[in-house]
Amino acid sequence: MRTGEIKNSSFVGKEVTIRGWVHRLRKQKENSFILLRDDRGGVIQCVLSTDKIAALTIESSIEITGTVSQDPRAPEGGFEIKGKELKIFNIAAEYPIGEYQSDELLLDKRHLALRTRKMIAIAKVRASVLHFGRQWFVENGWMEVTAPIIVKGAVEGGSTLFKLRYFDQDAYLSQSAQLYLEAMIFSLGPVWSLTPSFRAEKSRTVRHLAEFSHLEAEAPWVDLEDILRVEEKLVSYVVHSTIEERAEELEFLKRDISDLQKVEPPFERLPYSRAIDILRSRGFQISEDDGATKRSIEFGDDLSIESERELTREVEKPIFVVGYPIAVKPFYVKEDPQHHGIGLTADMLAPRGFGEITSGGQREDNIDSITKRMLKEGLNPEAYAWYLDLRRYGSVPHGGFGLGIERLVRWITNAEDIKDTVLFPRTRSRVEP
């Protein structure tokens, strides 16, 4: 049995058998108290006579048979098991994780830190986010596909590519499934995928990983506004379903969900040019390339982490920043025919400083324009021959977006660092465990 089933008044007085691990242990003269953790992360207090448990250590694996009783003093819900029998599977060696540990040690021992209640709570929220993200697409008639992870070309700029030796040629780890999804819409219609994406991010930030879970979608015959409507519906659905399913975990994480409860379409569309005006009016400064000097932000600058934080500091719902200059966006972004130099593209920024969680928009569908853009970015169009074929054979207006699962989980759980939102984080300095 599991603690979730047992902590229920109908079990009081009944005998149960439960398996798990010694999460906490308080040995006293006659009786000892074990906080047992089951394999779903739930805990219950078990009382056993001290002579029975003498050998036990933290994280030993055990099975206890005993009678359920209700006692308001029992932690975690007021139920406990008066243990009669104890079976020991393994006596754990001295456990390296104590109550207060440095973040670094917890990362080094992540294979064990997954057993902490904080990690269990976040993992459950993450599972719900993945589940409801998938569910939204399935229920709305989008087809699930997968794209290759080993690829030949950059999607999001060459500077964050991971190179690998692929037999006798060079290849890369995929930064985004987008180009492949674009190929699929001609025969499969609206498609989505959930695949790992890789970025050799050199800087250390609380929102970049070298490997992340990327939820991406692409559809034919859509424009920017159609894509934004998909994004806001998807995110609202995931947020609401997750806070309902994981109310207990979010409470454990001390996440006040009152702002999340308000998340529903429509999200504000903030034109990029307005965003720059707002930042300028607040005297916002950005660092020059040398890092030492600062200057006012200007039209044409990309939005940095700090500028996104400033724009979303006070808002409770996500916002879209729409119409970035194409110069700061990749080659595939379609230029707005009404506004020279402006892209039909938008980023969704999560509230309270969390910043970008999606990027998407309309794709350039004209072969000459996209070839010119590639050349301007220093890309060799020949390396994208198959992709350019998509503009050669029945090109259609189309668009899509990518959502970073860890960014979304970070916002929902209010996690300080994106590393907390993934079970085994990969960063520049960490490929283990």
Ligand code: 4AD
């Ligand atoms: O903004 P990005 O780079 O856009 C794309 O890759 C598009 N090709 C997606 C598409 O249109 N199909 O990445 C999309 C999202 C970001 O908004 C962010 O949430 C997440 O992926 N992301 C990262 N998450 C964690 N660590 C990183 N290094 C990330 N880079 C991007």
Ligand code: MG
């Ligand atoms: Mg982006």
